[in-house]
Amino acid sequence: MKNIFKTAIMWSVLMITLSCNTGHSEKNEVTISKSELLDKIKGGWAGQVIGCTYGGPTEFRWNGTMIDDHIAIPWDDTRMLWYYKNSPGLYDDIYMDLTFVDVFEKHGLDAPDSLHALAFAHAEYPLWHANQAARYNILNGIMPPASGHWKNNPHADDIDFQIEADFAGLMSPGMVNSAAAICDRIGHIMNYGDGFYGGIYVAAMYSLAFVHNDIEFIVEEALKTIPAESEFYQCIADVIKWYKNNPDDWKSAWFEAQKKWTHDKGCPDGVFMPFNIDAKINAAYIVIGLLYGKGDYGATIDISTRCGYDSDCNPANAAGILGTMIGYSNIPDYWMQGIEKVEDMNFQYTEMSLNKVYDIGFRHAAEMIKRNGGIENDDSFIIRYQVPQTVPLETGFEGIYPTERKDISTRLTEQNNEISFGITGCGFVLTGYASAQNNQENNALEADLYIDNNFIETIKMPTLSLVRRHDVAWNYDLSEGEHTITLKTRNIPDGYHINIRELIVYSSKNPGKHVYF
Template sequence: MKKIFSILFLLAHFVGAQPKTLTLSKTELKDKIKGGWAGQTIGVTFGGPVEFRYNGTLINEYHPIPWYDGYLKNTMINNPGLYDDLYMDLTFVDVFEKEGLDAPVESHARAYANAGYALWHANQAGRYNILHGIMPPASGHWLNNPHADCIDYQIECDFAGLMSPAMPNTASKISDKIGHIMNYGDGYFGGVYLGACYTLAFTSKNIKYIVTEALKTIPKESNYYKCISDVIKWHQQNPNDWKKTWFLLQDKWTQDIGCPDGVYAPFNIDATINSAYVVLGLLYGNGDFTKTMEITTRCGQDADCNPSSAGGILGTVLGYEKIPSYWKMGLKEAEDIDFKYTTISLSDVYEIGTKHALLNIERNGGKILADKVIIPVQTPVEVKMEKSFEGTYPIDKQFVYKNLTKEYTFDFEGTGFVVKGETAKWASESTYNFEVELYLDGVKIETIPLPTSFKERRHELFWKYLLPKGKHTVRLKLLNPSTEHDCRINEILIYSDSPNNDSNQNIYRFGQRKPTSKS
């Protein structure tokens, strides 16, 4: 009889059945949480020198990436802005610490919108929205945020997974609230998925199981699901050649239509492709920390955030103590340094993160005993489907590079436009705000404030999507010119309701179909 039960147990294990509870000693739980936070820090530090320096291309093995004793401490002190993966996470951790696990989303939104750090892409667009009264989830929606599909919440979701061990659906609920502050659609799914990977990293050392099981949280009809499924499939077909999978990804999944900086450009900060690089590194690294770091980083693009995610997930699988000593060189010296813009260090978040995990376990039906915890294991449930840039495709890119001093008018044919430009110089703390009236087809749509403070700037100056298909005229009227500040228009993207097969003939053209201007 015992033999029969043993066979049944093994069979259940191999077909993927999960136990109903997970029992960990408190020491094991904390070790895994420490591993997650330390792994993130190691990964972002390692990839920092090559962040967005290799876009659409591999970083070959002959390219050295530094790592030495003392490098972690040196980077944290002299390049603190690198650690947005950490101090963004810690903004939300701090809100939970101050207001409890039921802290309203408005508290999280205002905390990050008013924080001292500079932001880009979906985070900055969300910050601008919040500072101007557009609160979540509207602040992350693609109609209000051209960067909705960017990587931002994906690099910030780690806390949600680490405070929800073995509970992917609990992590998804946290992500639904906080991830929609700055993202929507595939950008939001990136945080849901990697957050789920963290939760499952407490339950298994099998990397393929973790990345496959976590995908159950993502709607099957989404591009995000399809892309990550491709990585898993191609790894199975080519288990010893990560570069072949990278090239397959490059061919199929690297055309960005959302992020204005990635349209018609090799630059790609989309959550989908960068998540794919995280999964590629985890699968081909197969539990080896060094291989995982090297492969994930050498995929390029967001080559610091991606190894940070992979390192955090694998660090959770291994636990702090089993991260190789080579990668922890100098870590002890850095653990008591507060991350810039915060009053929290790694040592602090090891304790705070464990505290939040214990609270979350207990409120979800788990038991906290004297020396161990019993956690209810959740079967991943798919979150609701949502899609950014539905029926919206870039068809043209026009170069302007003009300082707006009075008025600027341009015509286009399509269903939408984005005007890229800048009003703020790096690190500027100016309090001056330009005011620009936006007219569409002769009708004033809105008056838009454009801060000259870099922290408060509008990432894109103007945009509108889902317009009636046809010819349109956009007029920009500057109400308050300044002799001390520039309001620059750089590029204009044109969108329509279907891809233009001839669009490559329309871009990079100077002097053709030039917009009209009046100044």
């Protein structure tokens, strides 16, 4: 765990430096009118709702395949209102952002990561993947940055912070390094490495979209914030290269990304499965939409959606970034139809509507501008433009490779009180969940984990979904070789179960490419 805190210290030192030094650039200062600043902030928030709504019917229905052109995706003036009323959970991208906006609003822009973490962990909305794993960690005493670290969070490379980082860019116009500092405080709550970089990159594109009107430049310039050694950087750099080689066929870039970047190393739900919520491949789909959309709002949203996988979150990010660049007043009427019906409606689990967050976002951006050397005039701001600086390198799931996935379905109960199995490798993840029969009261079930007959930990498995442990057990620190994994019940009352589903095995030996004869 020392490496986690060493990384945190490095980040703190770097971010203090970045907040104070904007670097050298031809664009040292940018003047923006207050009306234009508000218009761009509104464009960013409204764009997220538009993109999320458009992609809503397709989310994770096209896994590993694109949505063909002949498949119609509906859009009219009823779509947003219908989702607000009937499926408000669609907007988890946005109400997650608003958790952090609300903490800043109530406690000031210096609110520590602990306040953000606790607000997030105690919120009433359901969570999945890295977010849920982090919530469980925080509620059980593992605070950030440890809560998002891959040794404690098997979903650390997942998309979670990427879909929630819009706010950091929207409150940092032209100040990418200030946006990165905000991301560091919040993104490590739930992610690490490539999962964290997804949020940094999205926030950087938003930040740059306030002061540049060239989407290709924004996409490339924002990537300077990400270490070139990371797979996230390499994936996005590939998309940019493929675009330049063939700028009129987004499907060619999609195929290349699919061939090279769709393997999932960490997420227990995606390893050796046709499901992928990894940050980098979904970020590639954001970028494919932005580049091949060529500034056309509808084309951008449609392409990002038709790339598949997390096809509501990806167009939400793309539409928000482009909406920031062109401004609310320039979003085409076709895509704005129906938004006036929802702008005064609070997002589920919040006391904030779009109209409220437009105002709050403007005030936060104004304060950030002044904190970073900018000047407020009667009707404009002078922004101290920041040249992107590269954040420190983090690598999740380093030196380990998934080698096997198998179904070991069984139940731990009061009667069936022990399960044991062998692995050959250096790590494992055991998937599953806790449950109760006949609507019994929520309970926290317990089982002891042993590795090679050595007690490791007591695992607590709440039956309440809101606070559940996302995976039963995992360990990535074993010596390479044969090991015996044992679970013994400690507290499982009659009628309750820990359902063991699948075993994923990791090795320190890179299997490399398969050779077929």
